[in-house]
Structures are given as C-alpha cells and as structure tokens.
Amino acid sequence: MAELWMPGAQRLSIGNTAALDGGPAKAIAHITWDRNASVAKPAPLVPYENLRDYFSKNPAGRAVAPHILWDPFTGRIVQFFPADSRSLSLADKPGGTRTNRAGSVVLQIEALFFPYCEVDGKAYARLADTPCEGWAELQAWARSWGVPDAWVMGRPDGFKSRRSAASWAGTSGWFAHGDVPENDHTDPGSWPAFVGATAAPRFEPFPGAGFFMKGNAPALGKVSPVFTAMGQRLVAVGCGRYKVGPGPTLGQADVDSYEAWQRKCGYTGAAAKWPPGPTTWNKLQVPNV
Structure with missing residues (x-):
C-alpha cells in the first residue's frame, strides 16, 4: 500500500x-x-x-x-x-x-x-x-x-x-x-534513468476525493472508465445498487452502492457518505484502467 x-x-x-x-x-x-x-x-x-x-x-x-x-x-x-x-x-x-x-x-x-x-x-x-x-x-x-x-x-x-x-x-x-504549463523554468536539464522494469499498477490508485465531486455535490454525469471498474467491484462485493450498468457515467446508483460499501467496511453517519475515501478505495481494489 x-x-x-x-x-x-x-x-x-x-x-x-x-x-x-x-x-x-x-x-x-x-x-x-x-x-x-x-x-x-x-x-x-x-x-x-x-x-x-x-x-x-x-x-x-x-x-x-x-x-x-x-x-x-x-x-x-x-x-x-x-x-x-x-x-x-x-x-x-x-x-x-x-x-x-x-x-x-x-x-x-x-x-x-x-x-x-x-x-x-x-x-x-x-x-x-x-x-x-x-x-x-x-x-x-x-x-x-x-x-x-x-x-x-x-x-x-x-x-x-x-x-x-x-x-x-x-x-x-x-x-x-x-x-509544466504556466511555468517558465527550464530545469532539471537531465535526470537519472529509470531503474528496473516498468509495471502498470495492479489497482487503480485513489484519485482524490475531488475526482468524485462537483463543488459540494457528487459529480453526477461525469464520465470515466474508473466508474465502470468501481461499479463492477461494488457488485462483486455485494454492494451493487444498480438496475442497469454499471457504466462509465457517474450516477446516483454509484453513490448509493459506494455508500453501502463504506457501511460494510464499518463506517457510519457522515463517514459513510459520498465521496469515497482512500482507505475504503484501496480496500475495494478497483482494477487499474
């Protein structure tokens, strides 16, 4: 981890x-x-x-x-x-x-x-x-x-x-x-070569709480393959609340499903509400997309 x-x-x-x-x-x-x-x-x-x-x-x-x-x-x-x-x-x-x-x-x-x-x-x-x-x-x-x-x-x-x-x-x-955009520096000039073989991460890293939000509300309607992979895992752990999908567009069913997962992980009250947090996200093990 x-x-x-x-x-x-x-x-x-x-x-x-x-x-x-x-x-x-x-x-x-x-x-x-x-x-x-x-x-x-x-x-x-x-x-x-x-x-x-x-x-x-x-x-x-x-x-x-x-x-x-x-x-x-x-x-x-x-x-x-x-x-x-x-x-x-x-x-x-x-x-x-x-x-x-x-x-x-x-x-x-x-x-x-x-x-x-x-x-x-x-x-x-x-x-x-x-x-x-x-x-x-x-x-x-x-x-x-x-x-x-x-x-x-x-x-x-x-x-x-x-x-x-x-x-x-x-x-x-x-x-x-x-x-980097907006920056006027030109460093570092050089950097050491990467060490060892490159491997893609097995699971999707936690993208940050802001990824799931629009202002103070869930980012409903946002499209990302992360949401499909997340939803499939929520179904697999018995927390799916979907009538259709899951798919790449964030919907209320994703919110409801993830909150069910947070409750299953032992969270209650405000701590079990959307958005996802890093602990429950890492425990869910969403496949890397």
Whole structure:
C-alpha cells in the first residue's frame, strides 16, 4: 500500500496541506539551482542542511516548498508534505490549471543540484552524472502512488521547455519542471534513468476525493472508465445498487452502492457518505484502467 510519507525519508511536515483535484498521477522533476556556476568557474555544492532549513523554516522557502528534497550525492531525503497534499514548487497562475493540484498525486521532487556544482573536488555538469544515491527508492515510492516509469514529454535532455496542456491534463507520468504549463523554468536539464522494469499498477490508485465531486455535490454525469471498474467491484462485493450498468457515467446508483460499501467496511453517519475515501478505495481494489 502506498505510504503518505516516503519510507526512509526524514519527515519534516511544514503543515499548510491542501487537497488535490484528482486525475492522472504525476511526479515533477526539479533541481534547486541555488548557485550559478560554469565549466570555467565551478562552485561548491550548497549544504543539504541549508536547503532543508530554507524549505522548512524560511517563510520564502516554505511558500515554494516541494514534497521532497533529495541529495543525489548522499541519498539523504527529507519530505515536507504528505503525498495526498499539494506542494508549492510550481507556478500557479490565477484562472488557469491548478498546477500544484492537477492529479491524484502531484509529487514534486527537488534534487539538490546546479550545473557545475563541485563535490569532493569534482565538478558535475549534469544531475545524471552524480551518484544518484536514493533515486531507486524515490522512483519506487512515486510508482506506488500510480506514477508510471515514463517521461510524458520525453526524458530531460538539456534546459528547455516542451509544454503541452493536453498532455499535462490527460497523462500520468513524470514531467520536467520545464514541461509544466504556466511555468517558465527550464530545469532539471537531465535526470537519472529509470531503474528496473516498468509495471502498470495492479489497482487503480485513489484519485482524490475531488475526482468524485462537483463543488459540494457528487459529480453526477461525469464520465470515466474508473466508474465502470468501481461499479463492477461494488457488485462483486455485494454492494451493487444498480438496475442497469454499471457504466462509465457517474450516477446516483454509484453513490448509493459506494455508500453501502463504506457501511460494510464499518463506517457510519457522515463517514459513510459520498465521496469515497482512500482507505475504503484501496480496500475495494478497483482494477487499474
């Protein structure tokens, strides 16, 4: 089962959590780029502790904090937000897509790195050239939240932007910071290769409560194959309240069926009401669609 706090990471919650909007699971690759250096003038890597304190204690840093700060030279990792909350490292313009919230998860990973940083007398031009300690564990944690081992806009190769609003809205996977709509950064420039074989998650990850709602009411009429798979599972566990279907259009029968499932799981009163929650969703084991 996916863990809200990455196993092995230092847990340093800064509060200020907020709900996600639901949709495709995403992970965003950033670098801290906290110094400007060059091949002619490399600069010492900023201490990990400085960035950890910046994101956790400094008001300016807390306002742009990611989920994860990762030191690829030592494998140290600290987490500031749980996976089911938005973090704050993406530009989010009024009236546009809520970039920091646009998914069932939007896991933002800040690598402690800038081009031509110097560590133990060696300068590193690209993040991918570092030891990348801890990367396999980060990748596995993101995968556990439904983020596939795939770069939606291509693996980062140089400091550039390849933004696509349609791909951002509709596709699960990894995005470079430079490939996110509304953002003007071009990092990370490079990123380590994925480790091991890619496998689709067996069960549909919890898409977030907002996926099932329109304002304060159920999102009746919304169409998604997730609703068909959910309904079929509800029938299989003896909680179906359908006269027809289930099908891809969310209807009152889906709401009634899921509330029956929540009661079967032992919930009562308001806790048994729509929308689904992560505990009952994971227990239902909706097949991945």
